[in-house]
Amino acid sequence: MVTSADVGPRVLVVEDEEPLARLVATYLERGRFDVRTTGDGADAIAVAREWDPDVVVLDLGLPGADGVRVCRALRTFSDCYVVMLTARAEEVDKLVGLAVGADDYLTKPFSPRELVARVKTMMRRPRERARRAAEPPLTFGSLTLDAAGREALVDGRPVRLTRTEFDVLMALASRPELALSRREIIDAVWGSDWVGDEHLVDVHVAHVRRKLGDDPAAPDFVRTVRGVGYRMGAGR
Numbered sequence: 423m424v425t426s427a428d429v430g431p432r433v434l435v436v437e438d439e440e441p442l443a444r445l446v447a448t449y450l451e452r453g454r455f456d457v458r459t460t461g462d463g464a465d466a467i468a469v470a471r472e473w474d475p476d477v478v479v480l481d482l483g484l485p486g487a488d489g490v491r492v493c494r495a496l497r498t499f500s501d502c503y504v505v506m507l508t509a510r511a512e513e514v515d516k517l518v519g520l521a522v523g524a525d526d527y528l529t530k531p532f533s534p535r536e537l538v539a540r541v542k543t544m545m546r547r548p549r550e551r552a553r554r555a556a557e558p559p560l561t562f563g564s565l566t567l568d569a570a571g572r573e574a575l576v577d578g579r580p581v582r583l584t585r586t587e588f589d590v591l592m593a594l595a596s597r598p599e600l601a602l603s604r605r606e607i608i609d610a611v612w613g614s615d616w617v618g619d620e621h622l623v624d625v626h627v628a629h630v631r632r633k634l635g636d637d638p639a640a641p642d643f644v645r646t647v648r649g650v651g652y653r654m655g656a657g658r
Contacts, residue, residue, distance in 0.1 A: 431456065431545050432455070432474070433450050434457075436459075436479065436489070437459065438462070440461065462487075463486055464486065464487050467496065470499075476502055479537065482518075482519055483508070516529075516619060526618075562598070563655075564576055590630060593610040
């Protein structure tokens, strides 16, 4: 039996199919996560404000306030990881979810074990980041990246990035002399065992560019390397 002393990071499961919500919660609890569930979008926002989860597993097709609206609301006050669940495999569903700030997605039907593995990978990221705590800030033109403080500044002004957006940017900034493929960025940010559409990297890069004010046609920070992937633009 899992007691309160045994559980770890908090995961909010937002899924209106009760059997699936219970199944996901059971697997997460076995993985030593502290889990709450709800099938209502408005309630999910209220619970997230009060409980401050580390990860939200969010169904895209919720009745009422759907997953897109919930994710948009979450991003106004939380930098928790968001894993979007979708019942349809069309690319548009995945990109809509990611465009509002989701970090990852799974298409139904999915393996609860795979979901738990992805959540665990997300929660390992802080330990990886701790290795860079003593590193000095990185500078690329008017962009400064502070790995220890997890802060991005353009012309001295802070830019609000999600955890995953910052991690994608740091993956590129840590090796500015190299052009990284989508797969290499995924390995650095989501983990080498991640399986899915690698174009989710493009979505996160687009978010980063927009927030940094980086023109994709003439980028100062993140450059597209045709046929390869991405690399940092201006030198340090």
